[in-house]
Amino acid sequence: MIPPNPFADTPDGDADDLVLVRRAQGGDRDALETIVGRHQAWIYNLVLRMVYHPHDAEDVTQEVLVKLLTSLSTFAGRSRFRTWLYRVVVNHVLNMKRARGEAAEWTFRRYGDGLDGAPDTELPDPNTVPVELHLIVDESRITCSSGMLLCLTREQRLVYVLGEIFGVSDVVGAELLDTTRENFRQKLARARRDLHSFMHDKCGLVNTANPCRCAKKTRAFIDAGFVTPDGLLFARAHVQRVRDVAPRLHDDVNALDTAYAEVHRAHPFQPAPDLVASVRALLAQPRFRTLLDPH
Numbered sequence: 001m002i003p004p005n006p007f008a009d010t011p012d013g014d015a016d017d018l019v020l021v022r023r024a025q026g027g028d029r030d031a032l033e034t035i036v037g038r039h040q041a042w043i044y045n046l047v048l049r050m051v052y053h054p055h056d057a058e059d060v061t062q063e064v065l066v067k068l069l070t071s072l073s074t075f076a077g078r079s080r081f082r083t084w085l086y087r088v089v090v091n092h093v094l095n096m097k098r099a100r101g102e103a104a105e106w107t108f109r110r111y112g113d114g115l116d117g118a119p120d121t122e123l124p125d126p127n128t129v130p131v132e133l134h135l136i137v138d139e140s141r142i143t144c145s146s147g148m149l150l151c152l153t154r155e156q157r158l159v160y161v162l163g164e165i166f167g168v169s170d171v172v173g174a175e176l177l178d179t180t181r182e183n184f185r186q187k188l189a190r191a192r193r194d195l196h197s198f199m200h201d202k203c204g205l206v207n208t209a210n211p212c213r214c215a216k217k218t219r220a221f222i223d224a225g226f227v228t229p230d231g232l233l234f235a236r237a238h239v240q241r242v243r244d245v246a247p248r249l250h251d252d253v254n255a256l257d258t259a260y261a262e263v264h265r266a267h268p269f270q271p272a273p274d275l276v277a278s279v280r281a282l283l284a285q286p287r288f289r290t291l292l293d294p295h
Helices: 014-025 030-052 055-076 083-097 106-116 135-151 154-165 170-177 181-202 214-224 255-265 275-283
Strands: none
Touching: 014 055, 014 083, 030 055, 030 154, 030 275, 055 083, 055 135, 055 275, 083 154, 083 170, 106 135, 106 181, 135 154, 135 214, 135 255, 154 170, 154 181, 154 255, 170 181, 170 214, 181 255, 255 275
């Protein structure tokens, strides 16, 4: 079960979080593990869309948890815990070392050239692949649309993930980025413009006049190593979609952009790795052992 959406204007678990934080600051390690359990999937899925690769997302999420452990005692309650925690996440992903997905330094021009150069071919023989073909096509779709996000700058990518994929309002977005509502809206508009312009020109999912089709590109993605049928990174037989757990909070901005955003909101909301166990292991280390000791 996925915990309540922490990005809602009035998050359901806000009061519970505050109680848990006070207990954790008093030395209650179970309370700290509960906090991690409530937020780990949201942190992981935000990070995943920033770095592309699930293994990198797990590493970055662990780094965020270390920051949570080392700075939780400084939370004084002058803001919502949600705001404090996700500012830690936001600041970390904006300043983290470059992930492998960013190493190629994709631009929309280079990405478009790559898609144009990938030949259109028929799908593999279903008897030659270890999973159902529809999962491989789904993997291609998610791989390609996730790659598009890497063409945005880090800040654009973060604002787009928050505002368009996770449905964060300008009120919450401004809180998390420590800016004004107007500035958040402007940044989101620019990110939308750049990404949606590319998708309109290239992606057959949103513009049927475009010849590019996921199924036609799947074999080329396999041949190039972007999709590995016996080691799918994204596609699952049964998934919960982002749109199901982070529904739109407002219907006020750019209704015509919905089709573009839905390509990304239809991605799986991935289960997070067992980060509670990781926190437990960290707390057992000498350097963390006294963090939650009020004495």
